[in-house]
Amino acid sequence: MNLQLDIQRQFLPEDLDMSSWEAIKPFYDDLLNREIVNVDEFEKWISDRSELTAAETEAHRWLYIKTSVDTTDEDAEQKMKYYYENVNPHIAHYENELNVKFASNPLKDQLDKEKYFIYKRNIKNQIEIFSEDNIPIGKKLSMKKNEYESITGKMSVVIDGKELTLQQASVLLKRQDRELREKIWLTIWKRRSEDADALDDLLSELIDLRHQIAKNSGFDNFRDYKFREKERFDYSKEECFQFYRSIKEVICPIINEFTLERRDKLDLHQLRPWDLDVDISGEPPLKPFENVNDLIDTSIECFNRIDPYFGDCIKKMKSLKRLDLESRIGKAPGGYNMPLPESNIPFIFMNAAGTHRDLVTMMHEGGHAVHAFMTKPIELTECKHTPSEVAEVASMAMELFSMDHWDLFYKDEKDLKRAKKEQLKGLFSIFPGVAMVDGIQHWMYENPQHSKEDRRDKWVALNRNFTSGIVDYSEFEHIREISWHRVLHIFKVPFYFVEYAIAQLAAIALWKQYKEDKNTALTNYKNALALGYTKTIPEIYKTAGIKFDFSEAYVKELAEFVMSEIDKLED
Numbered sequence: 001m002n003l004q005l006d007i008q009r010q011f012l013p014e015d016l017d018m019s020s021w022e023a024i025k026p027f028y029d030d031l032l033n034r035e036i037v038n039v040d041e042f043e044k045w046i047s048d049r050s051e052l053t054a055a056e057t058e059a060h061r062w063l064y065i066k067t068s069v070d071t072t073d074e075d076a077e078q079k080m081k082y083y084y085e086n087v088n089p090h091i092a093h094y095e096n097e098l099n100v101k102f103a104s105n106p107l108k109d110q111l112d113k114e115k116y117f118i119y120k121r122n123i124k125n126q127i128e129i130f131s132e133d134n135i136p137i138g139k140k141l142s143m144k145k146n147e148y149e150s151i152t153g154k155m156s157v158v159i160d161g162k163e164l165t166l167q168q169a170s171v172l173l174k175r176q177d178r179e180l181r182e183k184i185w186l187t188i189w190k191r192r193s194e195d196a197d198a199l200d201d202l203l204s205e206l207i208d209l210r211h212q213i214a215k216n217s218g219f220d221n222f223r224d225y226k227f228r229e230k231e232r233f234d235y236s237k238e239e240c241f242q243f244y245r246s247i248k249e250v251i252c253p254i255i256n257e258f259t260l261e262r263r264d265k266l267d268l269h270q271l272r273p274w275d276l277d278v279d280i281s282g283e284p285p286l287k288p289f290e291n292v293n294d295l296i297d298t299s300i301e302c303f304n305r306i307d308p309y310f311g312d313c314i315k316k317m318k319s320l321k322r323l324d325l326e327s328r329i330g331k332a333p334g335g336y337n338m339p340l341p342e343s344n345i346p347f348i349f350m351n352a353a354g355t356h357r358d359l360v361t362m363m364h365e366g367g368h369a370v371h372a373f374m375t376k377p378i379e380l381t382e383c384k385h386t387p388s389e390v391a392e393v394a395s396m397a398m399e400l401f402s403m404d405h406w407d408l409f410y411k412d413e414k415d416l417k418r419a420k421k422e423q424l425k426g427l428f429s430i431f432p433g434v435a436m437v438d439g440i441q442h443w444m445y446e447n448p449q450h451s452k453e454d455r456r457d458k459w460v461a462l463n464r465n466f467t468s469g470i471v472d473y474s475e476f477e478h479i480r481e482i483s484w485h486r487v488l489h490i491f492k493v494p495f496y497f498v499e500y501a502i503a504q505l506a507a508i509a510l511w512k513q514y515k516e517d518k519n520t521a522l523t524n525y526k527n528a529l530a531l532g533y534t535k536t537i538p539e540i541y542k543t544a545g546i547k548f549d550f551s552e553a554y555v556k557e558l559a560e561f562v563m564s565e566i567d568k569l570e571d
Contacts, residue, residue, distance in 0.1 A: 007342055007343055009051060009055070010047070010048070010051060011027065011047075011048040011051045011052065012027060012051060012052060012055055016055070018055055018056060018058075018059035019059065019079065019082070019083065019087070020087075021086055021087045021090050024052075024056065024087075025090065027052055028052070028090075028091075028094040028098075030048075031045065031048060031049050031052070031098055031101075032094065032097055032098060032101060036105060036107065038107070039107055039110050039111065042105065042107045042108070042111070043111070046102075046119075046380065047379070047380075049098060050379070050380045050381045050382065051381075053341075053381045053382065054341040054342040054381040055342050056091065057340075057341050057342070057381065058340045058341055058342040058343060060083060060088075061338050061339075061340055061347075062340075063076065063079055063080045063083055064080070064338070065338055065347055065349065066079075066080075067080050067146065067149070067332075068149060068153075068331070068332035068349060069324050069331060069332075069349065070330055070331065071149055071150055071153030071154065071330055071331065071332050072153075072330045077150075080146065081143060084139055084142040084143050085139060085143075088138075088139065088142065089135045089136065089138070089139050092135045092138060093132070093135060095126075096126070096127065096130045096132075099123045099126050099127050099130075100127060102123055103123060103124060103127055108120060115534070118383060118533055118534060118535065118536070119380060119382055119383060121231075121233075122231060122382065125228060125231060128228075129217045129218075129219075129225065129228050129229060130217070131213075131216040131217045131218075133216045134213045134216050134217065137209055137212055137213055137216070138213070140209060141206065141209045141210070141213070144202070144205060144206060144209065145206060145491055145492050147202055148199070148202060148488060148491040148492055149332040149333070149488075149492075151195050151198055151199060151202070152195075152199075152332070152333050152488070153330060153331060153332045153333065154330070155191055155192065155195065155333075156191070156329055157169050157187050157188060157191050159172065159184065159187065163329060165327045165328065165329060165331070165333075165351065165353075166188055166191065166192070166333070167327045167333065167351040167353050168327050168353045169184055169187065169188055170184075170188065170277075170353070171285070171353045171354060171355055172184045173185060173274060173276075173277040173278065174277050174278055174279065174285035174355070175278065175284075175285070176278060176279075176282065176284065178274070178275070178278075181274040181275070181277075181278060182272070182274045184274070185273055185274035186274075189476075189479045192479075192482065192485060192486075193478075193479065193482065195485075196482045196485060197452075199482075199485045199491075200452045200455070200456075200482075201452075202491065203455075203490065203491060204452065206491065206494075207222075207444060207445065207448055208448070210222040210225075210445070210494065211445065211448040213225065214226075214445075221445050221446055221448065222445040222448070222494070223237065223441070223442055223445040223446060223495065224237075226445075226494060226495045227495070230387070230388075230495065230496075231387065233536070234389075234536060234537045234538055234548065235550075237442070239550070240438065240442075240498055242551075242552075243435075243498070243501065243502075243550045243555075244435040244438075244439060245552075246550070246551070246552035246555045247431045247432055247434075247435045247466070247501070247555070248432075248435070248465070248466060249552065250552060250555045250556050250559055251428050251431040251432060251555065251559060252432055252466060252467075252468070254428050254559060254563070255428050255429060255432065255468070256468040256470065258425055258428070259271065259468055259470045259471065260470060261280070262275070262276070262280050263275075263470060265280035265281075266278070266280055270472045271470055271471045271472060272471065272472055273471060273473060273476065273479075275471075276471065279418065279422075281418060283414075283415075283418065285355065285356075286355070286356040286410070286415055286418060286419055286422070287354060287355075288355075288356055288358070288359040288406075288409035288410060288419070289354065289358075289359065289409060290354075291354075292325045292326045292352055295325060295352060295358065295359070295362060296314075296318055296323060296325065298408050298409055299314060299359075299362050299363070299366060300314045300315050300318065301405075301408055302363070302402055302405045302406075302408050302409075303366055303370075303402075305404075305405045305408075306398075306401050306402060306404075306405065306522070307522060307526075309370075310366070310370050310398075313366075313369055313370050313373045314366055314369065316345060316373075317345060317346065317347075317348065317369060320345055322345055322346065322347045322348065323347075323348050324347070324348070324349050324350070325348065325349075325350040325351075325352045325358075325362070326350075326351075326352055327350075327351035327352060327353045331351060332349075333351060333486075333488065334349075334351065334488050335348075335349055335350040335351060335361050335365060336348075336349050336365070337349075337365040337366075337368035337369050337372070337395075339368075339372040339384070339385070340372075341381045341384055341385070344372065344373065344375075344376040345372075345373075346368070346369045346372040346373075348362075348365045348366070348368075348369060350362065350365065356419055356422060359406075359409055359419075360399055360423060360426075363395075363398050363399045363402040364395040364396065364398065364399050365395065366395075366398060367394045367395035367396070367397065367398025367399065368391060368394055368395045370394065370398065370529070371386070371391060371394035371395075371529045372384075374526065374529045374530045375529070375530065375532040377530070378532045378534065382533075383532050383533045383534050384532045384533070385532075385533060386532055386533045386540075387499070387533065387537055388496055388499035388500075388503070389499045389502050389503055389506075389537050389548075390503075390528075390533070390537060390540050390541075391499075391503075392499050392500055392502075392503030392504075392507075393503045393506045393507055393510065393528075393541075393544070394525075394529050395503075396500075396503050396504055396506075396507035397506070397507040397510040397511060397514075397525060399423070399507070400423075400507060400508070400510070400511035400514070401511065401514055401521075401522075401525075403420055403423060406419055406420065417569055420569055421566060421569050424562055424565055424566050424569070425566065427504060427508065427562055428559070428562070430500055430501060430504050431501050431504070432466035432467065434497055434498055434500050434501040435462075435466050435501075436459070436462045436463060436466050436484075437484065437487055437489065437490065437497045438495070438497045438498045439462050440455070440458060440459050440462055440484060440490070441490060441494055441495055441497070443458050444458075445494075456481035456482065457481075459480075459481060459483075459484050460477070460480055460481055463480060463483075501550070502550055505549070505550055505554065505555065505558055506541060506544070506546050506548075508558045508561065508562060509546040509547065509558060510524070510525060510544060510545075510546055512558070512561050513545055513546070515565075520545070521545070524543065524544045524545040525544060527543050527544070528540050528541070528543040528544035531543060
């Protein structure tokens with residue numbers, strides 16, 4: 001597959017200024033007013049629209065990247081603000097008009113049914129949920145939610161006279177010195193607490209805006225609106241609730257056993273919050289790489305071992321400076337892979353601080369990146385953007401595939417075994433986390449008039465329901481109340497969370513397949529990724545050789561498989 005940066009526009013000029021509405025408006029007008037008399041002209045119209053969407057999307061995403069790599073960059077912030085105030089509202093209006101133009105053209109029934117099924121279904125859905133009244137609200141919402149990164153990107157602490165980001169400080173929670181861990185934990189949360197009211201106020205504003213969007217589009221609440229906007233045609237909110245019950249019944253008891261083991265191995269009467277990251281072996285923290293350059297180069301070799309094409313993808317990103325991995329003051333928290341649909345070369349953003357978690361994150365985001373490369377041949381931009389239930393399979397399965405090659409990062413056999421055990425035990429932790437984060441969002445948007453205190457109380461109730469009580473939060477309930485503030489998804493991308501748990505099951509199923517027959521599993525994985533969003537979610541899973549299923553029986557089956565693999569690593 002061609003990995004070259006190959007942008008060949010057929011409809012737009014190469015030098016078109018995508019930041020100027022005056023510059024791009026004529027091309028939207030062309031599409032809106034163009035006469036279409038046959039299927040060939042209709043497909044050319046669709047192709048031209050796709051090209052415009054790719055160029056506009058990539059330009060917008062670069063604005064986001066620039067504001068996240070440096071939250072103090074006022075020029076980038078102003079450009080982003082200008083886009084949301086002066087470009088995006090016009091695009092939202094025209095996109096609906098173009099959707100209506102497509103849907104009202106009888107030639108659509110002559111288009112290839114298989115090729116255009118998802119495309120037509122999604123346009124129909126977009127028309128049904130569109131409201132002109134939501135354009136100004138959307139403009140305000142887009143700017144408002146970016147305040148989360150402005151607040152959290154400025155968070156830092158001073159430890160032993162050195163200023164550290166919270167990600168860098170969190171590394172110290174892996175130290176064996178318990179007094180030091182307590183000091184670090186309290187320092188981090190003291191800093192987070194300083195902005196707790198600001199973040200609560202921000203979320204309250206976001207909830208109000210989102211609720212109004214839902215009402216304008218004819219929905220009772222934002223949750224129901226978001227399910228439609230996210231095109232969740234293959235499962236319901238009721239199935240999500242059943243999934244959470246399965247997590248409580250199947251997964252939580254396993255995690256409780258791990259937590260008790262931690263308490264016993266650390267020889268503690270009571271576990272405290274600062275005891276949860278230290279290695280129970282008594283060994284120093286795992287150190288898989290020396291610096292970011294080491295992480296990049298070793299990751300390229302790791303991906304290359306899995307499949308040479310995967311290694312070439314990350315190597316290409318390195319050569320084009322599409323990797324920003326180190327943690328630094330002023331950088332937004334978190335990590336992401338940003339697909340760029342015109343150049344087809346994505347961008348990985350991380351906050352690496354030298355931990356094993358950073359290695360896993362690189363494998364995860366690298367899986368997303370490979371997925372973006374593999375959708376390059378897909379003709380329509382709209383069909384390259386896969387649902388998260390599929391996208392997260394690409395990343396989570398890559399984490400597991402890569403484990404066979406972690407000897408590149410860990411030369412010591414004991415460290416390698418520790419890393420694998422940490423990874424496999426960590427597979428379980430995502431499930432109750434998803435149940436809590438998704439659960440609080442269902443509640444918040446079903447009850448949009450709730451108070452800040454109600455919200456904090458609900459979070460603590462969910463936390464107690466999905467955790468064992470083995471960890472003692474005495475004196476620190478006020479911190480547990482705001483522990484969800486770390487989850488940027490709640491602020492930035494609401495209801496993007498259950499997909500992680502659904503995809504984790506799928507990734508485990510793919511890894512089980514990989515353990516049985518690597519070549520078949522990799523072929524199925526690549527075939528599924530290459531589909532992009534040209535098929536339904538169940539069809540993509542079927543191509544991968546796995547089931548789209550999150551029933552209690554399936555959860556139990558896959559949990560037992562992971563436990564059997566953990567047992568193989570025990571001394």
